Amino acid sequence: MATGVGGGRTISSTFSPVKIWLLLPSWLIIGFFLALPVLLMLVYSFLTKEFRGGVIWEPTLAAYDQFLFDRGLFGDDPPKIEWKYISIFIRSILQATGATILCLLIGFPTAFFIATRVDNNKIIWLLLLTVPYWVNLLIRTVSMKFLIRDSGPLNEILITLGLIDAPLKLINTNLAVQLGLFYSYLPFMVLPIYAALERYNFTFSEAASDLYAPKWTILFKILIPIVKPGIIAGCILVFVPSLGAFLAPDLLGGAKTFMIGSLIEDQFKGNAGNWPFGAAASMILLSMVMIVLIYYARAQSKEQT
């Protein structure tokens, strides 16, 4: 029988008979207002676009076609691969990867450091780490923008200190976007790694050292492989939201750093939108995310057997 905190059972038959009624509201709300809309979106991606937004109920592959191929002005020419949109997706993947790597490089040592503090200090460090994240993401992104723009405080300080002559062109670059994504999702990398390190038994490190391994070897050959599940969880928790992010690319990036989020948003704002195309792009994004998640879930359950 499953046990709770005090060693007692946590399965009881008190509420079993009414569980359907208890679960029904959440099933209905999420089923009707999310699952159904997503299915509808799938349908829409196969419909024809209406000029001022919306759709005409005529099935077509136009949206996906437009995404992949360039059919020229008259549609008679043999289709060339349309790189414009594909490159946006590839760039998004690269940006998300870049953000993940940044988070990993800074997040892992931070998580390690916190996990190896004395108990009371641990709590203080964790608190310090998470407080900024209770602030609205929009505000955080705006603050980052304010900080790194050409005439912003960062450049001012660097110029005053004589470290650079002209302002660093940080805004509207890929680096700015990755910085923004890093800033947005850092704790999602730190916390899972921290949790995994908490469960790590440092006696393994001592044993390796006893067998003549230097510290950095211990790190890469013993500690990291053992803590890998936490690291992977952290990477996924950063990569997936970064892929579909909107605020960081929009506020910190520009035309050259266009990502999926902005592409999709464009389709639904104003009158120049293409709803089926937006729906198609969303479906592609969703599929990419689902593949990552399912792969991760499979890997997880394999680990446990």
Add this chain to the structure above:
Amino acid sequence: MRKAFNVKHYNGFFFIACLCLFILYSPLLIVMIYSFNDSLSITKWGGVSLRWYYEVFYGLESEKFKLAAWNSLIIALMAATIATIVATAASIGMIRGGQFRGKSASFALISLPIMVPEIVTAVATLIFFSAISFKLGILSILVAHIVFCIPFAYLPISARLQGIEASYEEAAQDLYANRWKTFKHVLMPIMGPGIISGFLLGFIISLDDFIITNFVKGAGVETLPTAIFGAVKQGIKPNIMALSTLLLLFSIFLVTISYVIGKKGEDLKTKNNKGDKYEV
């Protein structure tokens, strides 16, 4: 003397951890500092002043922001309340329901809003509302918010329930309480801290939401995040920084409450405290 060998120590990690905190806090601190800047230009420092805070509350755009803030607050309160009720019921069903067919599907459905990227949810919801001709406005925002608040409320509530032994419910039933009374007099009070955490989490998530709200709000309505975004698009003005600082402080306030309540929940289980006078 050589420094003592410590497997838990790696050179440079302390530096990186400090760097991490520095990176996290500096944008926010800069904004806070500049919100007190007396100069009109946001780049030149002109001395300390509260003018921009005054501007937020009484200036040109203050009406717009006040209305947006009000909308955000109302929506957050209602969404969090409804989501908490639904999530509480769902967690009792999932955790006390034993094994049943469709349990993992159920869990997948409840977590769906967290797993689907926000922009996809936004698009799907907009498409759906337009297809059923649901007028876009406060109500549409509310409905969308309830959907994604449910899993966020569900997490702390179900975590709390997991740790509660079934013997309390059995004892209550043994002492003649029916299901509702068992919930009202025993389960709900003990789950208390989890339910409040769930509510606060849902409240903050709703308050902060931008992407989904932006899609389903329609033309005439603004919430605080969408209003701020719109203003930022036209250039960062000092009153935005004052507003941001206020929101920052508000968020910290909410976290503190959440922490205090969480602590109180631990007290229920471990520390000594005086009981109240018993009711007659």
Add this chain to the structure above:
Amino acid sequence: MNDKKINSIEVTNVTKIYNTGASSTKALKNANLTIYDNEFFTLLGPSGCGKTTLLRLIAGFEDITEGTIKLFNEEIVTLPPNKRPINTVFQHYALFPHLNVFENVAFGLRRLNKEKNLIEKRTMEVLDLIQMQEYATRKPNQLSGGQQQRVALARALAPKPKVLLLDEPLSALDLKLRQAMRVELKTLQRETGITFVFVTHDQEEALSMSDRIAVMSSGQVQQIGKPSEIYEYPANRFVADFIGETNLLNATVEKIDGKSILCRLPSGQILNATSTSKVNSGQKGIISIRPEKLIMKKQSSNERDLKGNLGQSTYLGTDTQFKVFLRKDLSLAIRMQNSPSTSDIYKLGDQVFVSIDDDAARFLIN
């Protein structure tokens, strides 16, 4: 002593199976027992024997797979626990942490919608019974283990149930406290006149407190009887072995002579035994003899006495436990009380004689 016995609980052909299908477990197999009114009845057995399952079925926390349970001649299996006039003292007490002692004890009365004055009066009455009135405003986490246990007891007694179920209530207490509580519980049962159904794995506890005991193993009731009956006349090998210590020897029935059964041991010797079942000549079985019923002697003129060598001697303060080898592979445990005259006369390896009272050996068929 009441001559006329009223049945408070009747368990008839009760079977309980968990998880039908591949991973199913049969926790109870056709259990039958009857508990009388105003009785201190104990369910005794090792973990996994089904005693807690049976208790939970009586309380109503689990559903019966087969069979019926009657409370004072009324079927209760279809009633949910909150409709049965039975209350439970839980193993880990399950005192509601957010309510103080008074409110915990008053809980059942409140749910039954009793009148306010009655609730107060009855609650204070019960708190008085367990001597916890001064603690009425304390919360459970401010009480010691023993105090929590008493509050759990009071909470279950307050609604005046027809039967009180106790699920290993003393297992979390230390030894001295446990011994003190045994006496208190026994007294409480006498004073209130309520049927107590007590579950434990501690046989000393069962023997000292119960009017009758049901010994259980592997989902089945092995034997029901008074403590002295169970101890002196175990029905089978399991009961003989579980309760107290015993010597178990394979034996075959040689001759039946009225009440006494002559049995032959593998080593060739003959013993006189009694049995509570009907046996036939030539039947194979087990003989059970309690160590304290054997007497070891240096010399013997009785040809029935068994001859052997002293293999081990363990000093236990009040007694000494000896191990005598009748054969290399056949030994007997003997326990004799120490007295100045018996000390130090036996050396390891000495030849000794073991004498058995006519009434000491029991022949068990399984």
